[in-house]
Amino acid sequence: MLLAIENVLTDEELAYARELFTRAKFIDGRVTAGELAAKVKYNLQLPAGAAETQALTGLVHNSLHRNALFVSAALPRVVCAPLFNRYVPGMDFGIHVDNAIRIGEVTLRTDLAGTLFLSEPDEYEGGELLIEDTYGVQRIKLSAGSLVLYPAGSLHQVEVINSGHRDVAVFWVQSMVRDIAQRSLLFQLDASIQSLRSRDPESPEIVSLVGCYHNLLRLWADI
Numbered sequence: 001m002l003l004a005i006e007n008v009l010t011d012e013e014l015a016y017a018r019e020l021f022t023r024a025k026f027i028d029g030r031v032t033a034g035e036l037a038a039k040v041k042y043n044l045q046l047p048a049g050a051a052e053t054q055a056l057t058g059l060v061h062n063s064l065h066r067n068a069l070f071v072s073a074a075l076p077r078v079v080c081a082p083l084f085n086r087y088v089p090g091m092d093f094g095i096h097v098d099n100a101i102r103i104g105e106v107t108l109r110t111d112l113a114g115t116l117f118l119s120e121p122d123e124y125e126g127g128e129l130l131i132e133d134t135y136g137v138q139r140i141k142l143s144a145g146s147l148v149l150y151p152a153g154s155l156h157q158v159e160v161i162n163s164g165h166r167d168v169a170v171f172w173v174q175s176m177v178r179d180i181a182q183r184s185l186l187f188q189l190d191a192s193i194q195s196l197r198s199r200d201p202e203s204p205e206i207v208s209l210v211g212c213y214h215n216l217l218r219l220w221a222d223i
């Protein structure tokens with residue numbers, strides 16, 4: 001399941017994040033890549049210990065945890081500290097699959113991957129994120145402040161940048177529900193319940209459907 005979520009950041013958060021990007025000193029992005037990915041990764045990255053990185057991490061984590069759509073789709077158990085990347089002309093990230101386990105301050109299994117866009121689509125040429133899913137290759141380029149969430153096991157790549165620069169935050173999520181089919185069913189059920197609640201808040205079926213949701217979550221969740 002590939003999901004785009006718009007306006008994850010408020011205008012103020014986006015402006016602050018972009019200001020931090022202008023102040024920060026970038027390093028070679030290969031420092032955090034696995035052995036295979038390092039051969040195809042060509043971008044810049046904020047160092048983990050930098051003050052700007054800490055501020056951006058808090059900002060992104062807050063925005064994710066308050067976003068009902070993200071929580072419903074990912075059912076996050078752990079969200080890792082994001083990587084903050086910049087691609088300038090000539091840079092790209094060739095086709096790869098992300099490592100299954102991410103070892104860091106917090107070690108997690110990467111069930112879902114997210115890319116939060118910090119540059120507007122008209123600020124750079126090229127740089128599309130290509131993700132292979134069951135419907136074929138999806139080409140993703142979202143507005144600044146928006147997020148794409150996709151299964152971390154998908155083959156994906158970032159096309160070469162021709163002009164401007166592409167700033168993004170990328171992160172991984174370990175979900176409470178490991179199985180992608182179970183997670184998708186819960187997401188679909190939750191969306192249907194929310195829709196029913198807004199259309200007919202007094203509907204007597206709501207309580208039983210909410211019960212089904214929680215009982216399925218009880219059955220499938222690992223915490």
Ligand code: NI
Pocket residue numbers: 096097098156
């Ligand atoms: Ni990747």
